[in-house]
Amino acid sequence: MSNVNENYHVSVMLQEAVDALGIKPDGVYADCTFGGGGHSREILKRLGNAGRLVAFDQDADAAGNLPEDKRLLFIPNNFRYAERFLRLYDVPLLDGLLADLGVSSHQFDEADRGFSYRFEADLDMRMDQRQNKTAADILNNYDAKQLQSIFSAYGEVTNSKTLAEAIVNTRNAKMFTTISSLLEVLNPLSKGNPNRYYAQVFQALRIEVNEEFEALKDLLKQLVSIIKPGGRIVFITFHSIEDRIVKQFFKDGGMEVEEDPLFGKRTKSPFKLVTKKPIEASQEEQRFNPRSRSAKLRIAEIL
Known part of the structure; x- marks a missing residue:
């Protein structure tokens, strides 16, 4: 497995996530977010010769980390x-499925991808370079109400209305093309720590560009169809909305409510919660990998 770039991404809660899958040596598993291959490598270590692993990743760069292993099938597409x-x-x-949501360290560190305000680049932020919509398209075409909505919901930006109006006013004179053109608008509007403000705005744009929450919901709706009864589901989330979506879906299964003569409307979920509360990274892991501080790991089982 020498093809793997160890600097690409540090897998969060590696042992906890793979332990949660309860790997069977001859089982069939899916890693929905291959990235640097950390979780996939650990799964492969625990699989026997008859085991299989399917890995998804929409980012073309991830393919450079693939190990030479006949048990692994790589699918270069979105897990949705x-x-x-x-x-x-x-x-x-x-027999089990793992999804480590969010952005890889590699994507943040590749300047030309436009994910980070630390570098000058085009306003891109696409995880899948084959798609058309970029961050620049959103900034230049969404109306003020749409912009306010994504900044508020996805980035928890406190002055989202003011920011949205500033973006619309600015683009009337000059279109947004580069990160610096966006920072020129953000800088006078930032309150407190400017880096935190920039991060909130960039997060909101990234989520909208890649339709991250829609893709998550699409995957959740498919779980019962692709995992056998007794199979394990493991999700690692990094955003409060993501965690809420997963938590609620595990709770009610996305099922239509059923009428009960005694209790009224009730929902019957096809999932059994293995852990009622999410697992968080250890203090030690949070020290050496700050990205893990916001991570929440939830485990469920198909009934």
């Missing part, structure tokens, strides 16, 4: 299309 591709490749029902 998991069911479609698993059927295409005749993959049987899974």
Whole structure:
């Protein structure tokens, strides 16, 4: 597995996440966010010769980290299309699925990808370079109400209305193309720590560009169709909305409410919660990997 770039990304809660899958040596598993391959490598270590692993990643750069292992099938696409591709490749029902959501360290550190305000680059932020919509498209085309909504909901930006109006006013004279053109607007509007403010805005734009919450919901709706009864599901989230989506879906299964003569409307979930509360990274891990501080790991099982 020498192809893997150890500097690409540090996997969060590596042992905890893979332990939670309860790996069977001859099982079939999916890693929905291959990235640097950390979680996939650990899964492969625990699989026997008859085991299989399917890994998804929409970022073309991730393919450079693939190990030479016949048990691994790599699918260079968004995990929101998991069911479609698993059927295409005749993959049987899974024994477990892992999804480490969010952005890899590599994406933040690659200046030309436009994910970080630390570098000058085009306002891109696409995880999948094949898609058309970029951060610049959002800034130049969304109306003030749309911009306010994403900054408020996805970035928790306190002055989201003021920011949205400033963006619309600015682009009337000059379109947004580069990170510096956006920072010129953000700088006078930032309150407190400017870096935190920039991070909130960039996070909101990234989530909108990549339709991250929509993709997550699409995957959740497919779980019952692609995982066998008794199979484990492990999600690591980094955003409060992501965590809420996963928590609520595990709770009610996204099922339509059923009428009960005694208790009224009730929901029946096809999931059993393995942990009622999310698992968080250890203090030691949080010290050497600050990104893990906001991580929450939730585990469920298909009934």
